[in-house]
Amino acid sequence: MTIGNAQQEWAYVAGVQAFIYGYPLVEIVRTCALMTAVDEPQNNGRAPINQFSHCPRPWTHEDRDVVTPANDLLYSMAWLNLADGPVMFSTPAPTGRYFVMEFIDAYSDNFHNLGPRVMGPSAASFAIVGPDWSGSLPPGSIEIRCPTNLVWVLGRVLIDGVEDMEAARAFQAGFTLRATATATAPARLPRAVAAYQPWNEAGEAFFANLARAMADNPPPAVDTGLVAQFSRLGISAERAFDARVPNDAQVAVLRRAVAAGIEIVDGHTRSRRARPWSINYAGGRLGTDYLARSCTAMKGLGALASEEALYALGDFDSKGEQFDGTHDYVLRFPAGGLPPVDAFWSVSIYGSDFCFADNPIRRYAIGDRTRDLHYGPDGSLDILIQHTQPRQGVSNWLPAPAGRFYLILRLYHPREAILSKAYTIPPVERIDEDAQQ
Structure with missing residues (x-):
C-alpha cells in the first residue's frame, strides 16, 4: 500500500x-433549521427561534418533521439560541396531569427535565442560560444552565381522550417564553x-x-x-x-x-439478535456512547432520560421474523402482566420511514387510556396488529402499514420492575393464517 x-x-x-x-x-x-423557517408560530411544532409552538392536536401521519413521534400527547416545541442571552421560561401550576418539558442540547442529550416529580405545587419562572453566560437574573427566577447555546425544548402534555382536549390545551398554553432585557432582540438563528x-x-x-x-x-x-x-x-x-x-x-x-x-x-437501530423487544436503558442520556447516540438520533430524536420514560423497540416477532403488514400479529399481555408504570404506557406503530402511516380509523397508538378496549375475563389484553380490520372489530386494533413496520412501547415513569429488568415484555406473535379460517 x-x-x-x-x-x-x-x-x-x-x-x-x-x-x-x-x-x-x-x-x-437540520431539525432546528426546518422547524424555525417560519415568520410566526405555527400549530405543527414550527416557530421562530426563542418562541413556542403549541400543537393543538396529537401528531398523525401528516406530521413528519420529527421521527418516531408519540400520539398520546400535545407537543410544545421551541428552539433557543442562548448565545443572544438568557430566555425566561414560565410554567403553570401542576394540576395532576402528566407533562414533561424536556431540554435537549445540541448533541441530542436530554440534560434536564421539568415535570410533576421535580416541580413544586406552584407556577414557576426559570431562566434558561448558556454555558458561558454570567450576569444577574430577574428576582425569583430559577437558573437552568445549559451545556450548549442551542437548546431544543420539547414539551409533552398528556391528553385523556377527546373530551379532555380543551383542558389539555388550556394547560399547555401556560408554558411561555420571553427574552430578558439584556438579550439581543430580535433573536437570531445560530x-x-x-x-x-x-x-x-x-x-x-x-x-x-x-x-x-x-x-x-x-x-x-x-x-x-x-x-x-x-x-x-x-x-x-x-x-x-x-x-x-x-x-x-x-x-x-x-x-x-x-x-x-x-x-x-x-x-x-435494529436488533442484531432478532429479539422481540430491545430497550436502551440509558434513554436520552448517552454520554460517550456515540454510536448509541447516533442510533437514537436516527430513529428517536428527542428521547427522554430513562427515569422519565423507557422506549422498547420492536422489529421482530416471537420467531425472529421482521414485522410486515402482509401478516397479522397479536401482542398478548397476560392477566396481571400489563406494563408496570406510574404514569402511562402505549404501543405506537411506524412505517419504514420512521413516521406514522395513514389508516382508516386514524389510530396510531393503543395503550392504557384507549377507550373501549376489550379485556379477557381474566384481565388479559390482546392488541391486534394487522393491516386489515379484524373480524372482532376495531376496539383492540392497531392498524399496520402494508409493508415493513416497527413498534415502540413507551413506558412513562417506569417502575422498578422495568428498570431492574424483572418485568419481561411479552413477544408479539404472528397469527397462524390457518387458525383464522
Missing part, C-alpha cells in the same frame, strides 16, 4: 468516526442553523455542517481527544471546512465514509 493510499484509508476510518460522532449534532441543526446545507450522502456538505455546528456549540471536554483527530481532515470548530484540503481525493473518501456511517448507524 502506498503512503497516499494509507492516508486515504486513515481519512476514511476517521471520517466514519466523525460521522458517527457528529450525526446527532447535524440532525439537531450560524450553523442559518447556513445548514442538505447533505444526504454528500460527505462534504455533512462535514461542513458539522464544523459549523461545533463552532457554535463546542464539544464537551470529554470528547477532546476524539475530536482532535477530525481536525486532520479539516473538520474543526476553529475553521470552515473545505473538503478539497489536503487534496481533491479526500472528497471521494469522505463521501464513502458518510455512506458507510449511514449504513452502520441504520444497521444498529
Whole structure:
C-alpha cells in the first residue's frame, strides 16, 4: 500500500468516526433549521427561534418533521439560541396531569427535565442560560444552565381522550417564553442553523455542517481527544471546512465514509439478535456512547432520560421474523402482566420511514387510556396488529402499514420492575393464517 493510499484509508476510518460522532449534532441543526423557517408560530411544532409552538392536536401521519413521534400527547416545541442571552421560561401550576418539558442540547442529550416529580405545587419562572453566560437574573427566577447555546425544548402534555382536549390545551398554553432585557432582540438563528446545507450522502456538505455546528456549540471536554483527530481532515470548530484540503481525493473518501456511517448507524437501530423487544436503558442520556447516540438520533430524536420514560423497540416477532403488514400479529399481555408504570404506557406503530402511516380509523397508538378496549375475563389484553380490520372489530386494533413496520412501547415513569429488568415484555406473535379460517 502506498503512503497516499494509507492516508486515504486513515481519512476514511476517521471520517466514519466523525460521522458517527457528529450525526446527532447535524440532525439537531437540520431539525432546528426546518422547524424555525417560519415568520410566526405555527400549530405543527414550527416557530421562530426563542418562541413556542403549541400543537393543538396529537401528531398523525401528516406530521413528519420529527421521527418516531408519540400520539398520546400535545407537543410544545421551541428552539433557543442562548448565545443572544438568557430566555425566561414560565410554567403553570401542576394540576395532576402528566407533562414533561424536556431540554435537549445540541448533541441530542436530554440534560434536564421539568415535570410533576421535580416541580413544586406552584407556577414557576426559570431562566434558561448558556454555558458561558454570567450576569444577574430577574428576582425569583430559577437558573437552568445549559451545556450548549442551542437548546431544543420539547414539551409533552398528556391528553385523556377527546373530551379532555380543551383542558389539555388550556394547560399547555401556560408554558411561555420571553427574552430578558439584556438579550439581543430580535433573536437570531445560530450560524450553523442559518447556513445548514442538505447533505444526504454528500460527505462534504455533512462535514461542513458539522464544523459549523461545533463552532457554535463546542464539544464537551470529554470528547477532546476524539475530536482532535477530525481536525486532520479539516473538520474543526476553529475553521470552515473545505473538503478539497489536503487534496481533491479526500472528497471521494469522505463521501464513502458518510455512506458507510449511514449504513452502520441504520444497521444498529435494529436488533442484531432478532429479539422481540430491545430497550436502551440509558434513554436520552448517552454520554460517550456515540454510536448509541447516533442510533437514537436516527430513529428517536428527542428521547427522554430513562427515569422519565423507557422506549422498547420492536422489529421482530416471537420467531425472529421482521414485522410486515402482509401478516397479522397479536401482542398478548397476560392477566396481571400489563406494563408496570406510574404514569402511562402505549404501543405506537411506524412505517419504514420512521413516521406514522395513514389508516382508516386514524389510530396510531393503543395503550392504557384507549377507550373501549376489550379485556379477557381474566384481565388479559390482546392488541391486534394487522393491516386489515379484524373480524372482532376495531376496539383492540392497531392498524399496520402494508409493508415493513416497527413498534415502540413507551413506558412513562417506569417502575422498578422495568428498570431492574424483572418485568419481561411479552413477544408479539404472528397469527397462524390457518387458525383464522
